[in-house]
Amino acid sequence: MTRISCRYNGNLNCSAEHGPSGVTLSTDAPPDHDGRGKSFSPTDLLATALGTCVLTVIGITAKRRNWAVTNAEASVEKIMSQSGPRRIETLRAWITLPKELSEEQVQLFKRVVNDCPVKRNLEPSMTIDLIWC
Secondary structure, three states: OOOEEEEEEEOOEEEEEEOOOOOEEEEEOOHHHOOOOOOEOHHHHHHHHHHHHHHHHHHHHHHHHOOOOOOOEEEEEEEEOOOOOOOEEEEEEEEEOOOOOOHHHHHHHHHHHHHOHHHHHHHHHOEEEEEEO
């Protein structure tokens, strides 16, 4: 179990502390939702969670096989709904792997990212598009 302690600081700004490490981050509401947009918004953190989870699953798979995937990248675009309740409608992630990987390695990574817990938990409620570059 991991505990994250969150605090509302006022002015649509929050801070969060990761219990085990003590690392902190802050969020700020986006300008289109009455905020200043000076940091990640809460929904930005969801998009960030997807990108970093995909890369972590790739990293775990590579580490177990002694493969190098340093500098693999994921760029995630968050698309919000335009009508109805405010929600994330789609997360679109562009995943770039090192060029020196074999086709078999790339195919394995394409399969294992479906085991990303963030993707698995979010998928029933939104569209997730993975684009391999």
